[in-house]
Amino acid sequence: MLNPYNNPNIEEFEIKENLMSVIKKRFSTYGYQQIRTPAFESYDMYSNITGTVSKGEMIKVIDPSGDVLVLRPDVTIPLTKMISKSLLREQRLFYIQDVYRQNSQREITESTQAGVECFGENSPFIDAEVIILAIHTLRDLGLKNFKIEVGHAGFFKEIIEQIQVTGQQLEQIKALIQSKNVIEMEPYLSSLTISTEAKEAIRQIPVMYGDPETVIQQAKELTLNENMENILQRLMEINELIKDYNASDYILFNLGLINHMNYYSGVIFQGFVGNVGMPVLMGGRYDHLGEQFSNSVPAIGFAFDVDLLLQARKQQGLNISVDSAADICIFYDQNRQKEALSMSYELRNYGYKVITNITGLPAKKHVYFSGDRSPYLGGNEKQPFTTMEELLQLLKQNEGEQN
Numbered sequence: 001m002l003n004p005y006n007n008p009n010i011e012e013f014e015i016k017e018n019l020m021s022v023i024k025k026r027f028s029t030y031g032y033q034q035i036r037t038p039a040f041e042s043y044d045m046y047s048n049i050t051g052t053v054s055k056g057e058m059i060k061v062i063d064p065s066g067d068v069l070v071l072r073p074d075v076t077i078p079l080t081k082m083i084s085k086s087l088l089r090e091q092r093l094f095y096i097q098d099v100y101r102q103n104s105q106r107e108i109t110e111s112t113q114a115g116v117e118c119f120g121e122n123s124p125f126i127d128a129e130v131i132i133l134a135i136h137t138l139r140d141l142g143l144k145n146f147k148i149e150v151g152h153a154g155f156f157k158e159i160i161e162q163i164q165v166t167g168q169q170l171e172q173i174k175a176l177i178q179s180k181n182v183i184e185m186e187p188y189l190s191s192l193t194i195s196t197e198a199k200e201a202i203r204q205i206p207v208m209y210g211d212p213e214t215v216i217q218q219a220k221e222l223t224l225n226e227n228m229e230n231i232l233q234r235l236m237e238i239n240e241l242i243k244d245y246n247a248s249d250y251i252l253f254n255l256g257l258i259n260h261m262n263y264y265s266g267v268i269f270q271g272f273v274g275n276v277g278m279p280v281l282m283g284g285r286y287d288h289l290g291e292q293f294s295n296s297v298p299a300i301g302f303a304f305d306v307d308l309l310l311q312a313r314k315q316q317g318l319n320i321s322v323d324s325a326a327d328i329c330i331f332y333d334q335n336r337q338k339e340a341l342s343m344s345y346e347l348r349n350y351g352y353k354v355i356t357n358i359t360g361l362p363a364k365k366h367v368y369f370s371g372d373r374s375p376y377l378g379g380n381e382k383q384p385f386t387t388m389e390e391l392l393q394l395l396k397q398n399e400g401e402q403n
């Protein structure tokens with residue numbers, strides 16, 4: 001089923017383009033270079049690895065030779081494959097591309113992602129810098145009232161490794177944690193035969209949410225092994241770095257955070273803005289994904305859902321309507337065509353948006369070449385001119401008066 005909301009709209013297209021150019025500029029100031037990945041990819045690339053997009057979510061296409069392809073469901077996976085096979089393992093890449101998935105209502109979703117992937121480094125410094133890049137971009141977009149929730153893929157995994165549950169039970173536990181459903185969590189945990197410490201740790205996960213330092217203190221009481229202690233240490237270091245950037249106001253810790261993709265191995269995060277019900281960005285560290293292709297490559301990245309960012313800006317009254325009117329419309333009589341057309345060419349060269357002899361489209365200024373009189377700029381009073389310089393002068397003056 002096609003998503004009924006994906007209709008073309010000129011105004012929204014322009015608003016989206018403007019937003020994407022803000023994102024692009026910000027990504028490049030952190031040293032990222034833009035890249036594209038193919039729209040059609042081999043189904044095997046996704047299905048042969050673990051921690052990938054689930055099979056039901058992929059949109060499959062059969063090519064003429066009978067091979068199964070998928071429409072790009074993710075960008076992180078093909079980029080990791082490329083880097084893990086290349087000799088250049090240290091790279092900072094960004095992309096603005098559509099990803100195609102099928103949701104649980106069997107609707108095809110086509111959403112534009114703007115993401116970064118930082119390959120080759122694994123340090124709290126890089127983790128914090130990538131989170132800061134997300135914050136910096138959200139601020140560039142003028143958004144207020146946003147928070148980045150930071151968690152760790154390993155914290156929950158460590159607890160789960162201590163207990164023996166079936167795949168189905170694990171999914172149920174994840175769902176209860178994600179929905180912070182403490183009421184149903186209690187009886188569900190009692191029905192499982194797992195140690196009391198593990199039960200207590202799982203029970204506490206949904207409430208380990210909020211101010212970073214408080215969450216770390218709470219979590220310290222629940223650590224079941226050294227790995228969990230190291231995880232908390234790493235999160236504390238990231239938090240210190242975020243403080244150095246003066247960005248603490250935007251950060252919450254959430255140890256119950258579970259990201260959609262399974263390839264994450266370290267710090268993970270999601271961004272929320274105002275009343276937009278879904279995360280506008282998701283990301284995290286995925287140091288082991290590369291091993292499944294060729295070589296292990298430390299990596300961290302995130303992707304914005306551009307359409308949700310647009311929704312957030314709209315909610316905050318920030319989507320100022322785009323000015324589609326031409327700057328100048330030149331009207332001319334047939335005998336003045338040559339002068340009028342060469343003037344239109346020159347004005348466009350100066351960057352003005354110019355149309356000629358069209359009454360059906362809006363224009364802010366009108367220039368007339370009629371009869372055999374001097375051309376003039378229309379308006380409350382006719383302002384004649386003889387040279388291009390004079391016209392440019394008049395246009396400037398008028399702009400000045402309007403502002």
Ligand SMILES: N[C@@H](Cc1c[nH]c[nH+]1)C(=O)O
Pocket residue numbers: 074075076115116117260261282283284300301302303
């Ligand atoms: N590819 C992830 C986002 C991400 C980029 N890099 C790391 N994570 C997603 O689609 O949710």
